Amino acid sequence: MEHITIREHQIPVVKNVDVFIAGGGPAGVGAAIQAARSGADVLLAERLFCLGGTMTAGLMSKVAMSACNYGLAHEIITRMDAYQGTHYLDSRPEVPVDPETGKIILEQMVIDEEHVDVRYGTVVSGVVTNGREIEAVVLSNLDGEIAVRAKYYIDCTGDGQMAFLAGAECMTEQGESYSSSPTLMFRIGNVDLEKMFRYEEENPELFVREYNTYKRHLMTGTECRENIRNQIYAHMADFVRLIRLRCSEHRDEFSEEDEEILLRRGILFLSQPYPNHVLVNSTTNPAWRGDSNVELSASMAEMRKHCHLIHRFAKRFIPGFEESFLMDTASMMGIRESRRIRGEYVLTQEDIESFKKHDDAVCSNSGGVEIHSGKKNSLLLRELDGVEGYDIPFRALYAKDFTNLLMAGRCFSATHPALSAARNISYCCALGQAAGAAAAELSGSGKKDVRDVDIRYVQEVCRANLATMDNTEYVKKYFSEET
Ligand SMILES: Cc1cc2nc3c(=O)[nH]c(=O)nc-3n(C[C@H](O)[C@H](O)[C@H](O)COP(=O)(O)OP(=O)(O)OC[C@H]3O[C@@H](n4cnc5c(N)ncnc54)[C@H](O)[C@@H]3O)c2cc1C
Incomplete structure (x- = not known):
């Protein structure tokens, strides 16, 4: 060099x-x-x-x-x-x-x-x-x-x-030879969570938990609603079946590659103290090493695209997100x-x-x-x-x-x-x-x-x-x- x-x-x-x-x-x-x-x-x-x-x-x-x-x-x-x-x-x-x-x-x-x-x-x-x-x-x-x-x-x-x-x-x-994956966090605003919880209650077959998680994160929509009402953390994460179904039905809008990215974490919304918005913890990099600026820069740009993809899916297919907007992506990569x-x-x-x-x-x-x-x-x-x-x-x-x-x-x-x-x-x-x-x-x-x-x-x-x-x-x- x-x-x-x-x-x-x-x-x-x-x-x-x-x-x-x-x-x-x-x-x-x-x-x-x-x-x-x-x-x-x-x-x-x-x-x-x-x-x-x-x-x-x-x-x-x-x-x-x-x-x-x-x-x-x-x-x-x-x-x-x-x-x-x-x-x-x-x-x-x-x-x-x-x-x-x-x-x-x-x-x-x-x-x-x-x-x-x-x-x-x-x-x-x-x-x-x-x-x-x-x-x-x-x-x-x-x-x-x-x-x-x-x-x-x-x-x-x-x-x-x-x-x-x-x-x-x-x-x-x-x-x-890879470290724990980082995540570029982002927030979605103007979300009608009540509508999402009602949809989940009416369609339980679409919201069956398939991915590995903590026992304490196994929350139904009904429990999430109750938690939010009582100022307790709510973990909203059961979108795997919905992603598979809607992506296969709408292949012209969501490619197989898009589906693969959406399924990496299956979409995970976290509740926040203020109403009508969610925090999203869903982007990943499967081959992260964590010791190179070239890798970090490329990951940041790539994951920002993934944030927009996830929001596009939510707005299109998750009831309650129709009028939502992508509020902000984090100003630094979430490095684990x-x-x-x-x-x-x-x-x-x-x-x-x-x-x-x-x-x-x-x-x-x-x-x-x-x-x-x-x-x-x-x-x-x-x-x-x-x-x-x-x-x-x-x-x-x-x-x-x-x-x-x-x-x-x-x-x-x-x-x-x-x-x-x-x-x-x-x-x-x-x-x-x-x-x-x-x-x-x-x-x-x-x-x-x-x-x-x-x-x-x-x-x-x-x-x-x-x-x-x-x-x-x-x-x-x-x-x-x-x-
Ligand atoms: C996606 C994700 C999910 C997580 N989930 C949770 C969770 O649910 N609950 C939980 O408690 N924890 C969670 N964690 C873990 C937790 O957020 C981090 O481990 C913790 O914030 C690390 O704190 P830190 O102070 O060591 O480092 P950081 O939070 O990384 O802070 C380091 C600071 O140093 C600054 N800095 C870096 N280099 C320089 C430099 N050369 N000169 C000057 N300043 C510099 C940075 O700008 C930054 O402000 C999560 C982490 C990630 C990434």
Whole structure:
């Protein structure tokens, strides 16, 4: 490959902080809030123009909160409910959230209340290292190239981008040579859901569940209507037979290829806090690897076409969608998995399924393996049976190769199946919180290596959140049945 050489150039160091955070998704937000609350001076760089990452810009606006220390997510959703005058928190373990409410609440919490220096439109484009230490990051934004120095750095980019640029060991490939498929999320507005539910009640033979799903997602139209009325998450997903039937009847309008794309997930609508629109989680890429910009760019354009195809089908053949319109596609790809950074410990599927405990646990999760291959009906689910959680050790939150680099969120140190279990929004936020607490403790006490952290302090911060949990009711409901 041809290379170009750039002459040495000077980059101004615009700030020295205790903690630098790359990425403002759920993990970055958790890290920023906690690091600031623990007394650190924090700068967060976000390449987009809002906080929340996949939850807001990615339109994946449904927070899964199973039995873990989801205290920060709990706090965020409580604030969102208060802002909207709703009570969606009670809907857990799966809470629909409005992405615009998310953006304003996260800015209030991170910028206004914790005084984190958030730089939007700012990409981490380089890392200056000295042996096993990160000395500075190079940021690219409207000002050109600037540098920031910090005592500790937390990678919350989802893609492990800062660690990758630093030369840390990352993991992408796994056995089948593709990662969990991404999804470009979109919303459809002006939908008459009541009409759709009535149609389902009148034609039950068309709405028989054929695809693999969670037990708790098996909802009839009648149950969905009831849930929506009571501000509880509704999962509307039984369109497989309708797709097959209508596509074969109208081949001039929907080709075999269109049908194949529609059948990959069979169309899945998610309810949202505000009425008359649905969130759609249905596009897939069957051969996603997650480590190439060419792949990402092509997927984004291809999946936007699929969003329009899905909407065209719904408008034509799903009663209640006749007057609907495609409201928006997400401003970022919904990436379930790309690079993961190798830590001192790598979480495995075996750890998850044996509910493994660790002395340096910072988070306790109960989500099971959920791998989206992207091919037709190929969602691999292994729901965990029991109320126990498995631990995520602090050793999975710092890079093996560096002394001052932590990571949180979906780029933490886990194998492909383990990440598929432990990537939910509330978990990412909790991991961010642990990393933020650790970075603040380390920088505040002048320690030079993340391995010297006062783990008791971090655990106390994380454990304090357990006090906010009362899972008894949903544990009874969702975890005590026969599978
Ligand atoms: C389709 C889909 C469905 C899902 N379903 C659910 C669900 O139902 N419930 C649930 O709880 N979870 C769900 N998840 C999982 C969850 O949304 C993600 O795992 C979680 O949002 C990851 O959070 P994160 O902070 O690690 O990363 P992200 O949300 O990816 O945030 C990373 C942030 O870093 C920024 N960034 C990236 N690179 C740079 C850079 N170089 N410089 C500066 N900023 C950068 C990005 O712009 C982004 O804001 C789903 C995910 C997907 C994709």
